[in-house]
Amino acid sequence: MSIKLENISYQYRDSSRRKALSNVSLEIKPGEFIGIVGHTGSGKSTLIQHLNGLLKPDEGKVLFDGSDIYQEGYSLKELRGKVGLSFQYPEHQLFEVTVFEDVCFGPKNLGLSQEEVKGRAREALQMVGMDEKYYEKSPFELSGGQKRRVAIAGILAMHPQYFILDEPTAGLDPIGRDKILELLKRLHENQGITIILVSHSMEEIANYVDRILVMDQGCLLYDDVPKEVFKHKEKLEEIGLAVPFYMYLMEDLRERGFFEEEVTAITLKEAEDQILKVLKRKQTL
Template sequence: MSIKLEHVNYIYGEGTAYEKHALKDINLEIPDGQFLGIIGHTGSGKSTLIQHLNGLIKATSGVIYYSGENIYAEGYSMKELRSHVGLVFQYPEYQLFEENVLSDVCFGPKNLGLSEEEVKMRSLEALHQVGLKEKYYDKSPFDLSGGQKRRVAIAGILAMHPEVLILDEPTAGLDPKGRDDILDQIAKLHKERGITVILVSHSMEDVAKYVDRIIVMDHGCMKFDGEPKKVFEHYKELESIGLSAPQVTYVMQDLKEKGFDVDVHAITVEEA
């Protein structure tokens, strides 16, 4: 289902000494099935932006459409919107609280009014999708490693069968292996289930490898929007706002100078 933002502004603490214009005139359309990366330095507005997409934050001005419907229209159900647009917060493992892994994953779908059987089936399927082994299902989430806990938290959202999955820095604090594992699983889900995935990260390398499109946020504005290849062409400006992907951009630049046509996204190199 497509998401569309028209002239969205958001101001924290409007009219107070702490006023902060966190989103500035955001116009954006995210088509169904896209794998979108949102990057930007800390404080650029990424979290504020994604919290608008499932209605957790209401725009100070502007309109958001989900599947063509204005989510701010009278009578529009935010509860339903949240069941379609699943948001995995940063460090979601801090929100695990049930006594075992399976119960934790069941928590979300239970609130959808499904039968107990359906809830369990969805939860088992979601745990399988995030690649957590069965032997952990009856363990306390607190006994798991950081990466495993995060998988449980992601499974809890997946079990709600969202049409759009938003992940805020899903690899923060994980070691390189844990990071690759989680991103590979997410990419697999996107490919197999065709769900829209929105991945927020401050790491260009993380997003470059997976996404169809990158949005670069800077001081509340959308600075760049396009295919990774196109966005990386602005590598000098990206560096000037604190975003660098040396392995990708420098290698790409080096190859370009040698006369190759470089497609960073596909990670293929062809002679021009």
């Protein structure tokens, strides 16, 4: 059940008449963990809203499991149950009296029985690590990170096969950020949910995803595994992006003579391994 975009283009109808997407084609397959990056205005948010039919392309097709989602009789409501989308600062969408009622809202609109709705809500809240003592509290009494997890639980309760998140760690402190990212990793590894993560942090992207989509001026510039994408350091910097911090660290250490040859590391673990290898070699000399 892949999501496939075929040559889609989209232009905003506001006064800017800005072309947000231009001839974008890609396929997202079950079980992937994908990162989407790009400078502000590159088309990231517009792109993800096409993945579950929130925006309709001016040109091209959006296919889910081989079917055009805009063909007559196709249920976009059913699609959005399978392809969940969490906007930036999703806690702003919390509105019910209690945490539990808020998480029940999505599955309730799927027409499920009351018993199944409650079961899904409990399951989702457990998945995001919310203790039962919070279930009857107002969402507005929670911390920022807790609100974020409740908002995510509301989407998980709908049992999506694909989960799209737009900057899910924005505005969180380091502890809250790490909890959200580790939650997404568990959902991907243990539940088999396909994760599509929009992020401005190259460190987050390098640590978690297995494929990166780079957007620039409405076009898909790169679509590859992280190490291949980050080889285009100069081009990424040219379009207002960066590579992970550890790549810059390796370059700096080489210029200072620590490394004799060119080395690359995109994560903390890779940087540690490279540095320890050199230190051990120097100790034996």
